Amino acid sequence: xxxxxxxxxxxxxxxxxxxxxxxxxxxxxxxxxxxxxxxxxxxxxxxxxxxxxxxxxxxxxxxxxxxxxxxxxxxxxxxxxxxxxxxxxxxxxxxxxxxxxxxxxxxxxxxxxxxxxxxxxxxxxxxxxxxxxxxxxxxxxxxxxxxxxxxxxxxxxxxxxxxxxxxxxxxxxxxxxxxxxxxxxxxxxxxxxxxxxxxxxxxxxxxxxxxxxxxxxxxxxxxxxxxxxxxxxxxxxxxxxxxxxxxxxxxxxxxxxxxxxxxxxxxxxxxxxxxxxxxxxxxxxxxxxxxxx
Amino acid sequence: xxxxxxxxxxxxxxxxxxxxxxxxxxxxxxxxxxxxxxxxxxxxxxxxxxxxxxxxxxxxxxxxxxxxxxxxxxxxxxxxxxxxxxxxxxxxxxxxxxxxxxxxxxxxxxxxxxxxxxxxxxxxxxxxxxxxxxxxxxxxxxxxxxxxxxxxxxxxxxxxxxxxxxxxxxxxxxxxxxxxxxxxxxxxx
Numbered sequence: 001x002x003x004x005x006x007x008x009x010x011x012x013x014x015x016x017x018x019x020x021x022x023x024x025x026x027x028x029x030x031x032x033x034x035x036x037x038x039x040x041x042x043x044x045x046x047x048x049x050x051x052x053x054x055x056x057x058x059x060x061x062x063x064x065x066x067x068x069x070x071x072x073x074x075x076x077x078x079x080x081x082x083x084x085x086x087x088x089x090x091x092x093x094x095x096x097x098x099x100x101x102x103x104x105x106x107x108x109x110x111x112x113x114x115x116x117x118x119x120x121x122x123x124x125x126x127x128x129x130x131x132x133x134x135x136x137x138x139x140x141x142x143x144x145x146x147x148x149x150x151x152x153x154x155x156x157x158x159x160x161x162x163x164x165x166x167x168x169x170x171x172x173x174x175x176x177x178x179x180x181x182x183x184x185x186x187x188x189x190x191x192x193x194x195x196x197x198x199x200x201x202x203x204x205x206x207x208x209x210x211x212x213x214x215x216x217x218x219x220x221x222x223x224x225x226x227x228x229x230x231x232x233x234x235x236x237x238x239x240x241x242x243x244x245x246x247x248x249x250x251x252x253x254x255x256x257x258x259x260x261x262x263x264x265x266x267x268x269x270x271x272x273x274x275x276x277x278x279x280x281x282x283x284x285x286x287x288x289x290x291x292x293x
Numbered sequence: 294x295x296x297x298x299x300x301x302x303x304x305x306x307x308x309x310x311x312x313x314x315x316x317x318x319x320x321x322x323x324x325x326x327x328x329x330x331x332x333x334x335x336x337x338x339x340x341x342x343x344x345x346x347x348x349x350x351x352x353x354x355x356x357x358x359x360x361x362x363x364x365x366x367x368x369x370x371x372x373x374x375x376x377x378x379x380x381x382x383x384x385x386x387x388x389x390x391x392x393x394x395x396x397x398x399x400x401x402x403x404x405x406x407x408x409x410x411x412x413x414x415x416x417x418x419x420x421x422x423x424x425x426x427x428x429x430x431x432x433x434x435x436x437x438x439x440x441x442x443x444x445x446x447x448x449x450x451x452x453x454x455x456x457x458x459x460x461x462x463x464x465x466x467x468x469x470x471x472x473x474x475x476x477x478x479x480x481x482x
Contacts, residue, residue, distance in 0.1 A: 027475070
């Protein structure tokens with residue numbers, strides 16, 4: 001252990017955050033204001049998620065942190081180290097072995113269980129913010145359930161582009177009441193939000209916490225004639241061959257070479273260990289064998 | 294000096310509170326489930342679970358209402374030493390502790406405002422037993438439906454109709470806790 005209080009935050013701060021989490025779970029999709037603290041990392045690095053995780057962690061937990069699906073990017077590595085140091089908790093990269101998963105902008109491909117908790121880092125919690133800059137106005141709009149503006153925005157997408165062009169942070173309606181920003185996850189992940197795990201959302205700079213209990217009704221906004229579609233790159237993973245996972249496009253060289261790989265690194269690794277192999281991985285290993293001969 | 298009041302707090306506050314909160318959160322997220330809540334040894338008539346809940350969630354920022362028998366010298370002194378929450382009338386409370394009968398009428402408690410529905414009271418209702426039989430519950434956190442014994446039905450149906458405003462409830466008995474947020478629909482099974 002370290003000389004930090006367990007999980008860094010002081011107890012009074014944790015109580016304040018815990019009260020906000022409970023009210024968030026009782027009013028799914030409603031953004032509960034909380035007194036966000038300065039954290040030893042800049043805003044935009046997941047200070048909201050870190051505070052929610054700190055208030056939720058117990059010494060018995062196993063923590064996984066992902067950034068855009070990956071366990072090994074700077075943000076994920078530094079937050080994982082932060083909690084190893086300040087809470088002394090076990091960490092993992094395996095989705096199935098984690099009890100708390102803090103995420104930036106993805107939901108793991110593997111289905112989560114009832115005994116798991118998913119903590120989202122949220123930059124702008126207010127789904128109406130880019131349509132209406134005033135907090136007083138957006139708060140009134142939520143209280144009156146006045147969400148026409150959001151439908152106008154989606155309609156304008158269709159009028160301009162022929163389809164709803166919003167591809168991430170796609171707004172959802174929770175339990176038929178609050179319109180909620182699912183954080184900038186790709187809309188591919190939206191249908192997964194009706195899950196067995198507890199979902200907690202923390203926005204540090206904007207000082208908001210919101211939550212979804214398990215099996216909560218989460219509907220992506222759409223129109224009858226333009227129904228919501230969870231889209232992804234029309235390709236299979238070049239490493240593991242998965243056709244059902246969300247893909248990142250990676251530029252390989254200056255001559256237009258590119259490959260598609262699973263954004264969820266643990267999912268991709270697991271599949272490759274199970275013997276699945278994608279097009280480029282197969283080509284690479286064939287080339288390797290040729291050089292060896 | 295009465296030193297009894299000094300006893301019964303958390304032995305290791307950060308860790309005890311972390312486990313206690315996890316139990317409380319699971320209870321609130323999944324209405325109808327019963328979780329074990331331990332750590333505090335509050336004076337009678339407060340149960341272990343209710344005392345632990347107070348230590349985990351309350352502090353000088355949270356006005357607390359003690360209803361009926363729970364408003365006694367021992368409990369006030371224990372709350373004052375371990376928690377520091379101001380003990381107030383029902384109307385001004387964020388948390389309230391008592392038996393179902395003593396907490397009535399529920400209309401005294403804050404249910405939040407349309408702009409801030411989170412500014413509502415959380416009631417900790419002490420019960421003889423927590424049984425997973427009786428009323429049928431449906432709503433967020435419940436896969437299909439679960440059953441749970443509640444002191445009555447109508448009050449919770451009225452409360453759910455106030456959504457997104459309304460009260461949230463914890464039920465405690467011994468070292469057990471379960472919860473009922475405002476979103477849960479209660480029916481006679």
